[in-house]
Structures are given as structure tokens and as C-alpha cells.
Amino acid sequence: MSEAERKFLEVHGLKKSFGSGDTKQDVLKGLDFTVSKGEFCVLLGPSGSGKSTLLNILGGIDSADEGEILINGDKLEDMNEKSLTRYRRKHLGYVFQSYNLIPNLNVKENIETGAYLSDQPLDIDELLKILGLFEHRYKLPNQLSGGQQQRVSIGRAIVKNPDILLCDEPTGALDYTTSKEILQLIEEVNQKYGNTVIMVTHNEAIKRMADHVIKLRDGKIRHDDRITDKITAAELEW
């Protein structure tokens, strides 16, 4: 792995606070870390630890007060709103805890909303098969189970073959079996397409399938570990 690939994502001295005066609350208190290309990175921590805020800043939909973020050498804080949109369009895929699908577009069309953003998207039918949604492709979101809806949302994120896939508690609203299925899917995507995955979760068990675990508490990094003995998603238990 080259140096550039090893330092695919660099974060230096990242700080963020909300409110002002007496009500000022420091959410991120100076973070430094790097993520390598193709890495499966898990941001772990209890609620209020600042992990979702960190993910939003990395995704360019929120801004830091201090510090810098370099993605593939591009400085995020130098970008204006337009270039940030272009950056997200070109490089990022987003998966949220709530699936945020468009209710009156069917499965395939919801995925097409992602594909439309890329000049060279993945083949949608093939992706639908990988997602296990091919036979459901003409169904509307409300005809699907929660797990299936989250698959569609993942499909929408990865169809444009993003460099980075940002997942915010993707299994937060799902049961154990479905959660495992989703994690397997993300793992498969990561392995098959080589996207860098950054996943926010409060589920400690998930860290075992990651290449890289960053543990946050009170806005600070408590642990930043590379995992050498990771297991597959299928082997996870909690």
C-alpha cells in the first residue's frame, strides 16, 4: 500500500462545538487520525460521544470549527458549497439509520437516484441481484421490510461506486438477523468494490469485523486500533 493510499483520509486537530456562551457544548475536542484506502473503519462510542457529528463533517454536510480534513489530498475546508456538493457527488455514498427512500419511486428507481449522480455507475440489475432485491425491484418502499429498505438505501449509496461509504448506524433500527445481513452486505461491498467504509455504531460487537476501530468518548479519541484478527460479519454475535 502506498503512502497516499495509507493516508487516504487524514484528520488533524478537528474541533466542533454547538451553541454559545453558557450553553456552549464542545462535541469534538481535537481529533487526529488517518484512514487507509479500502479500509473498513468503525467509529464506536456511546450516544453524545460526537461520532455522528464527525461522520457528518467527513461527509461535507457539516463543518468543523477548527482542524483540517484531507481526502485523497483534497482539503475539505477549502471547498465552497458548490465544490462540496461536487465532492459528495463524486466520492461519497451515504447510508443512514432511517432509510430515507423516496416513497413513490420503486426499488430500482430509488437506486437509480444514486446511479444518476455518477458518470460510470454500477450495473443496476447486477447490483440488485447482489443486494437480493432483484425480484423486488418494482416494489415501492412501503411494500418492503425494514431490512430490505436498508438494502435499497445501501444500493443507492454504492451504485455510484463511491470512494467512501459513510454509514450512520445502518443497523440501528433493525433486528439481530437483519442487522447481520446488512453488515454482511456492507462487508461484501467493501471487499468486492474496494470502497473505504466508515461506519458509525454504538454496537461494540461490530468492531470485530472492522480493519480499524476508532473509539470516541466525550469528543475525544480514546482508542485508535488497527485490527489484525478481524472476523467476518457472519461470525459476529451480540
Place this chain on the structure above:
Amino acid sequence: MENIQFGKRPKNPLRKRVRRDLLRDWKRYLMIFAMLVVIIGFVSGMYVANNSMMTSLDGNAAKFRREDGHFELSRIAEPEMIEANASGKKADMVKIFRARAYTEAEPEIQQAVQEAVEEQVREQVRAAITEQVTAAVDAQIEAAGQKMPEEMRQEMLDTSLQTAMDENYEKAVKDALKEAWDSAEYKDALAEATDKAHAEIDKEIDKEYTKLAERFELDQTFDAVPVNVYELFYKNADEHISGDAEFAGSIRVYNQRNEINLYDLLSGRAPENDREIIIDRMHADNAGVRIGDTVRADGAEFEVVGLASFTDYITLFESNTDTMFDALTFDVGMVTEEGFERISTSVHANYAFSYVHPPADLYEEKTSSDHFLKALITQTAVSEKEMEIKDYVPAYANHAITFAEEDLGSDLAMSGVILYVMIAVLAFIFAVNISSTLEKEASFIGTLRASGFTKGELLRYYMSAPLLIVTIASIVGNVLGYTVFKNIAVGMYYQSYSLPTYETLWTPEAFLRTTIVPFLLMLLINFVVILRMLRLSPLKFLRHDLKKTRRKKAVRLPRWSFFRRFRLRVFLQNIPNYLMLFVGISFVMLLLSLVVGLPSTLSYYQETMPGMMFAKEQVILTDYKDADDAVIRTETDGAEPFSMGALEYRTEKFSEEISVYGVAENSRYISLSPQNQPDDMWISTAFSNKYHLHTGDSFVLHEKYENKQYTWNVAGVYDYDAALSVFMSNERFNAVFERDADAFSGYLSDETITDIPEKQIVKRITSDDMMKIAKQLDHSFGSYIVYFQYVCVIIAAIILYLLTKIIIEKNERPISMIKILGYEDGEIARLYLLTTAVVVIVTELIAMALGFYAMKLMWEIMLQTLGGYFAFIMKPDGFVKEFALVTAAYLVITVFDFIRIRRIPKVLALKNTE
């Protein structure tokens, strides 16, 4: 990455969504679409009808050889007179009058001089004969040598003188006169006498001419305005129609028209014999006359063989000074020359003219008309036999020709305004709807923005539905405009005016105004509203945090009951929607003010007009003295002499006729307190209200055809709404208008005056005459008013439907939640619907007042260009009706809302926030 397979970039899937959005919410979109179609269609129809009509009217001026003006003389003019008038040259009045006076004076002068000379000659001859005879007699006596007594001598002298005179005097006188006529003295005397007489004539003529020239500005020099003059004689007669004994109207029958002011025969054929007539189509419709029916013009029966539109009577104004046209009781007809003879009433020597050199524009036309009138005045004045101009109306000032066209123009402006206001209201409703949709769809908008969708892409997507709707509505509206609505508009015009046939024309302006402008309005309003929201960060969308300024704390409410506080919260949450509701309802109320207020105003005037008249009858006499110079009197109880005249009040845009009354002292009909100053005049409330004149203000009235003006002060406002009038004492009236001290124009009386011969009466003015305007307006708009009232209710219902729908949709989740908590539908309705009901009712009350005042203002503006005045009156039941109509619309919508609330499923609150 080896296994990866790339596919093609799909088209934007959001495009597919536009169609589905429209289908999913088809009821809402259908409502908006329907409203747009109706409004665009109606306005497009108005434009097309207007444009087609206007073009046809413009074209008809040439096609039917419309006059450039007409004048009426007191008698039929001689051919030389007509020729002189046609020359358009100003007659040299001084020269002609002098020549005529000189010629007239010549025999008199000659006679006077001759008489003087003859007397002188006779005396001289007598003296010469006397001298000769005396000498001869004395010589004879002397030759006789006798001394003759003096008495004898005298006797002899007398006898001889008598003989000499008898024999020679006349001959000698004749000879002497013969000599005298040739003498220089006689010629000198004659010349001197002539000069003296001419000087006197000149002085007198100069004095008279200066007066006339000042009045009509005749000294102005201008090029001759040559015209072609055509006889356009007519007879006014009472009209009776077969099968309607009640009908009482008047008809103006013209002699066959061949050269000028031709007519468009809308049905039937032209009259071919002395028993046939064609009449005005509009009047025929109103009076129920059909081809084949018989009409009687002052006793002469005619069969109606055709219905026509006369190019000089597009609007049936009986007189150009009438406030309003009258297609109900006034008719125009045309018969053959033989038919014309059959009508026994007197011929009006009316002449139409057209300019030999047509003026290029209105300004030039006014100048030409002005100059031609001056030429006409001088030519008439120099007429050998006494002649007067009874009437002069240039085409541009002829209401019968111009009124319809002007009305068409103002209708167009009005419907344009209605269109834009409605489109703006709809665009706002759309925008409010979209912003509520954006709130609802905040999660996936946030996701799409986070994934890299640009603001522009989302903006285009959210703008698609309104723009698509407005585009399709414009197309459908325009198609309906050219077909259905055009016919409605044309029907409206045909119901008021005697319009000729027209051809439907492609009207680019209609297309522009009803397609491009609504599209741009929709684009602009939606663009601003949507872009404002899309400026928010994706994160805010993901967090459903779409308020630009977020209140830190909720507004503290008083310690009211839970239900009241809840309702207040609903109100606070929906202020933007309620504002929209306010704008919409205000707009509807404004329209309703017109469509409820107009009939209310008209019926008020029809009901109160008889009471408004100061006397039941005003009888106008031809003169206050009869042929024997005796003052015309009546024994009718309570009859009181009064004077009446007309002056003009001029504003920049309009000249308005003002009636001027001279009232008897201590009048029982018009009681005025005495005027302190000679220039203090009382004015009627109508005059005061229309031109905002109050006690102490001064105002100027002008003589119509004279360059004379009167500046008066308002002494007080006399409560009289029926006409614009000025009141003064009869004595003052006679002084102001330089009339005999005891002169008057006629009698005011509450009893019908029967003891004055009809031939001495010009007209009797009763409340029927005063109600002409009200009746004609009632007829022109009456049938459409009800239709517009329903349109207003439908518009109100649609606006209410769209806005209450948004309010309920916004609250679907809380409603679902309180259903889970155990609230019943009725209680929920009380929480959510009652708030809206209160807002609707308060809005209605405020909007009703706003609409009323706005309408009052518009009414005044409208009357500024129309003669006469009557205030805009909304009777209490009118307000009740307005309120009831909008409330009825609201109640219907409430039923829909209630059903909608009942249908909200309980599980909604438990679902994921998609």
C-alpha cells in the same frame, strides 16, 4: 475491483416522480388545474373576443363608411348652403353681412336722398314759376296803365299762378329733376348719405361679430376642412310593438342609407317597399321583436324585415348627453324613402359628414373637427334664411360610436388584472403547498443533497409540477378561450351592444398574457419560495430542522383551557397558511363585492329613485310665453315654475354635463337657504361626492359651445343623489344666463300637469328617465352577475380546500398520535377545524370590509369616465349574502376536512419518519 461491471448512467429518476407526484395528489392538482383553466380560458376568451370585436369595429368604420361626425340644422338646408358647408371654409361673416346690409340699405338711402332732392327741386320750381308769373302779371297791369287795387292784383296773380302751375309745374319739376339726377350735387349727396349709412352698418356689424367671434373663437385662421356632406334625415316617433301593448319606447327612423353610415344586416333583408323596416338587433332582442313582427312608428305600421347593426349606433345612445345608453326603450330603424314619408312626425335635418382628407390620428381629428365646426358656425350664420345648428357631434366624441370600444378596452384591462391576481394567488398556494411538501420530504431531500444532488437539480424537480400544470392549463385554457369562453364573452357584449358580425382572430397578445405571463409568475413565485428552503444545509433537512430562525422557547400562552391553548398552538404553527387564506379570501371578497354590490346598488337606486326626485314630474316648456306673448301658467295644485340649463364640468379626462336649476323662492320642492354672495351656489350630493366638492370650495363650469365659464363657490350641499346639479334662485339664474327677469323653463309638480297644451311641452322628466342607467346596467350585467357569484363561491371553496388540506396534512402525525391517545374524531375536529373556522370567519369579516372599500374606490374611478354619479351601495343583506356564500363554501370544505381527519390512520404516528 476486478469483478465490477459498470452500467449506463440512467436518466434522472426524479423525472418519473413528477408524474407520480401529480397522480398521487391528483385532487389538489386537479383543483388548481381547473381553476387555472377557467381563469386563463375566461381571460383568453375575453382577449380573443375583444380583439376580434375591436378589429371588426375598426374595419367596419371603412367597410360601412362610418361618418366622421354629424350636425343637425334647424331646417333643411339649400343646396348652396350644403355646398358652402362642404367647402369647410370659414365664411367671411363681416364681409357678407356688410354686403348684405349695404345692398339692403341701398334703396333706402337712394329713396331718402331722392325724396330730399325732389322736395328741394319742387320748391325751386315753385319759386321760379311764382316769380315768372308775378313778373308777367305786374307787366300786364303796367301795360294797361291802370291803377289796380291790391286785392284785384292778388286775385289776378293767384289765377295766373294757378294756371301756370297747372300747366307747367309738373313738367318743369320733371325737367328739373331730370337735370338734378345728372347733377354733381345729387351724386355727392347720394355718396355722402351712403357713406354715413355704411359707417353705421359697419359699427353695428362689428359689434355683433366681435361678440360671436369671441364666443366661438372665430378669428382663428386655419386651412379649410373640406368634407363630403350627406343627408341623414330622421324622424323620432313613439314605438309600439305588436303583441306587447305595455311596451312604450321611442324609435328613430332613418331614411334609406346608401352612401354613409351603412349597416351590417345580421338577419333578414333590407326594406324594399314603404311598409317594411329594419331595426336595431340589440333592441329587437330586448323588446322581443322578431322578423315578421309589426312595429308602429307614431301610427305608421311597418313589418320588420331585417335586424341590423348600424355603424353609427353601436351603442344605443339616444342623445350624446345621456349618461347611459338605452337599448331597452330606444330603437333605431331604417325605411325606404316612401316609408319615410308615411311617418307624420317632423323631419330632423341631420347631416353626416366625412373628411375629404382623413385625419391621421385623434389629435388631427380633433383639430379638423374643431375647425370644421367653426366653418359650420360661420356658414350657418351667414345663411340667407334664418338657420341654427341644433347639434354637432364629431365621431370621436360620439358615445353611440365610441362607448362600446372604450368599454371593451377597459374590460380587457380589468380581466388582465383579475388574471394576474388569480395566478399570483394560485402560485402562492402552490408555493405554500410545495414548502409543506419540502418539510414532509425533508429526510430524503437531506439524503439526496448529502449524496451529491445539487440545489439546482432539486429546484428543477420541485418546480416541474407547478410549471407543468400551468403550461397544460394555459394550453387547455387557450383552446377553451378560443372556443367556449370566447362565445361567453361575445354573448356578454352582444347583450349590451349592437355589434356587427365579427371574425375570430388569432390574438398574439392573448397568448402572451395568458400563457407566458402566468408561466413567468408561477416560475418566479415558486422559484423564490423553493430556493429559499433549499438554501438550508442537507443536515438541516436530515434533522427536519427547516425553520430559518428557530424559537429557543415556545411562546408562553395564558392559562386558558387545554383545548383553547391547543387551538392557539395550531394557529401559531400555521400562520403562513392562514396569511395565504387571508389573501385568497380577500380576493374572493373583492370579486364578491362587485357581483353582490352591483345589483345591490342598482336595486337600491331603482327603489329609492322615485323618492329622490324633488317632484314627481318636471315639465320642460318650449318657452315660458306662448305665441301671444302671454306667460304660460298652470292651475295644477302645487306646480311651481323653475329653470333648468346645462353646463359642463371639465376634468383632464372627461367633460361632464351638470344640470343647473333656478328655483322659486321658498320652493316646496327644493328648499335652499338664501345665498349670501351672488357666486355662492348649492350643489347636489351626487356632484359633491363625485368630484369631492365641499362647502366653501370653488368650482368652474363651462358653457358647452361657447367660450364662457362661471366660477362659483359651494354654499352648501343639497341632499340630491339622482343627478349632478347646481341650484340657485330663479332670479339669480335669469341674471346669470341673461334672461328676462320673469323667465322660467317649466314647472315642478307632484301632480300631473294637464292644462298646458302638449305642443308647448318639450318633455316631461319622471323617475323612469332617471332610472335609465340603473335599468340598462341591470340588463347588461344582470344575468351574468348570478353566474359570477357562483364562480366566486367555487374559487373560495377551492382556495379553502387547498389551504386547509395543507394544514391537516402538516398535522397528520400529531392527529394520528392523539387518536392513539384516545381522542375522538369530534374532539380532534374541534382542535384542528375550529381554529381554521375562527380564522375563516374573522378573515371573512375583515376581507368583507376591505373588499367593500376597495370596490368603492374602484367604482369612483370607473365613474370618472362615465357620466352621472351614484354611490356604490351595499345593503346590509348584501354583506349577509357575501358572508353566507363564503361560509357555505367553507362548510362544504369542512365536511371534506372532517372526512380527511377521520381517515388518518392511527399507525401513522408509529411509522418511521419517511
